[in-house]
Amino acid sequence: MKKYLKILRKCALFHQIEDEDLIIMLNCLGAKIDVFDKKYTVMSEGKPAKYIGIVLSGSVQITQTDYYGNRSILSNIEAAEVFAEAFACAETHSIPITVIANEPCEIMFIDCSHILRTCSNHCTFHQQLIFNLMKDLADKTILFHQKLEILSKRSTREKLLTYLMFQAKKFGSDSFDIPFDRQELADYLEVDRSGLSVEIGKLRQEGMLESNRKHFELLWTVK
Amino acid sequence: MKKYLKILRKCALFHQIEDEDLIIMLNCLGAKIDVFDKKYTVMSEGKPAKYIGIVLSGSVQITQTDYYGNRSILSNIEAAEVFAEAFACAETHSIPITVIANEPCEIMFIDCSHILRTCSNHCTFHQQLIFNLMKDLADKTILFHQKLEILSKRSTREKLLTYLMFQAKKFGSDSFDIPFDRQELADYLEVDRSGLSVEIGKLRQEGMLESNRKHFELLWTVK
DNA sequence: ATCCTTTTGTTGAAATTTCAACAGACTTTT
DNA sequence: AAAAGTCTGTTGAAATTTCAACAAAAGGAT
Numbered sequence: 001m002k003k004y005l006k007i008l009r010k011c012a013l014f015h016q017i018e019d020e021d022l023i024i025m026l027n028c029l030g031a032k033i034d035v036f037d038k039k040y041t042v043m044s045e046g047k048p049a050k051y052i053g054i055v056l057s058g059s060v061q062i063t064q065t066d067y068y069g070n071r072s073i074l075s076n077i078e079a080a081e082v083f084a085e086a087f088a089c090a091e092t093h094s095i096p097i098t099v100i101a102n103e104p105c106e107i108m109f110i111d112c113s114h115i116l117r118t119c120s121n122h123c124t125f126h127q128q129l130i131f132n133l134m135k136d137l138a139d140k141t142i143l144f145h146q147k148l149e150i151l152s153k154r155s156t157r158e159k160l161l162t163y164l165m166f167q168a169k170k171f172g173s174d175s176f177d178i179p180f181d182r183q184e185l186a187d188y189l190e191v192d193r194s195g196l197s198v199e200i201g202k203l204r205q206e207g208m209l210e211s212n213r214k215h216f217e218l219l220w221t222v223k
Numbered sequence: 224m225k226k227y228l229k230i231l232r233k234c235a236l237f238h239q240i241e242d243e244d245l246i247i248m249l250n251c252l253g254a255k256i257d258v259f260d261k262k263y264t265v266m267s268e269g270k271p272a273k274y275i276g277i278v279l280s281g282s283v284q285i286t287q288t289d290y291y292g293n294r295s296i297l298s299n300i301e302a303a304e305v306f307a308e309a310f311a312c313a314e315t316h317s318i319p320i321t322v323i324a325n326e327p328c329e330i331m332f333i334d335c336s337h338i339l340r341t342c343s344n345h346c347t348f349h350q351q352l353i354f355n356l357m358k359d360l361a362d363k364t365i366l367f368h369q370k371l372e373i374l375s376k377r378s379t380r381e382k383l384l385t386y387l388m389f390q391a392k393k394f395g396s397d398s399f400d401i402p403f404d405r406q407e408l409a410d411y412l413e414v415d416r417s418g419l420s421v422e423i424g425k426l427r428q429e430g431m432l433e434s435n436r437k438h439f440e441l442l443w444t445v446k
Numbered sequence: 447a448t449c450c451t452t453t454t455g456t457t458g459a460a461a462t463t464t465c466a467a468c469a470g471a472c473t474t475t476t
Numbered sequence: 477a478a479a480a481g482t483c484t485g486t487t488g489a490a491a492t493t494t495c496a497a498c499a500a501a502a503g504g505a506t
Binding site: 154155156191192194195213 | 462463464465466472
Binding site: 377405406416423436 | 454455456464
């Protein structure tokens, strides 16, 4: 477990918890670690919403597929980030999402019921953990709110520009890489891939941006 | 404050907190109550994200308006429900939403910093409050997730059907009233009002549903 | 009961998105 | 280094959505 301390310290869930305490707590919570190869399913739709997932290395995609087979990508989760926490905390019976490894991954799973019901040992860090979980959920809500703002735009162009603006804000720079290829970006923005390519081409022609595959550079000033 | 106990007891934020304790806590937290007439602004975009709002009577709409003046409706908040908690808990500097009263309303405001930083009196109920807040945020995330599922549908028809399905599930019945008129429903589903009316007409003709203004009855079996 | 206002449904034209299919560029594998 | 596979950009046609404008229906006020 110790080899993961470096990344776990960066995880918002464990803010303000000392290394030694963290090790004790993870034992107490019965944390388990699994590894997954690229494209493997980390969690699948319909399964019980029991576990919170924490990405220790690699990254995963949160996806949803409807009965016509249309994939939609909800979000991309990087190392040190948490996923599926809302379903586990809300004690939903089953999760409505599928989680796929983007690359070889190590994932930590924690049974959420161990977090929600204070353990018999009365870890003193438990209250801090719940507080951190609350902060994490608030941040997730903000992120979902951003995604709603993107999807609420009516045109492919506006969806794309809104997304790029949020990314620029996130990275604090007008030059950044996105974690999606074209098809994935289309599935994230919920638009047609070819239409998206056309729109990117137009923006390039208009001098609004430069882009090469996953790299983007915004050339219009975000005041 | 006592006259609001009946509704406050129904608020998820105060689960497992006894009446007497609740009164003490609300004082401790410096809760304030304001009243608003129909269509008045309860909170406006850009203002500091300091307060959590609780609807004591009436209902409010969470809206967002872009620079072209397109209104989008994020959600409808009924009595005993909470709003703006995510922005306050995540300590965002300003809120990106505007809250409008649907009808005459009484709203309780609590400065979130009083919740996040345990007060000097060390109320014992404080930990319970934070736990409840976490649960509430998890539930909100689920709701946002549902809205994302609606907006991720590509056609007006599918957005509408997905919304109606969630409503039927929420009310546990195929017959229910929605809290929106046509224009508001269009602003919630992020589609054109006239196109929405056409789609409702088609579904009626196909025998999929019956509807009259805000009342809907689903005639296809959700297995 | 009548007038005034708001809401809903309709329609046709314009704009946009989706779909399917393909070619060229780029990667990865052998 | 060649072959195979994946990703991106293009294109034209079909389907859908948006927009604007108006009429009918419903609700409120006097």
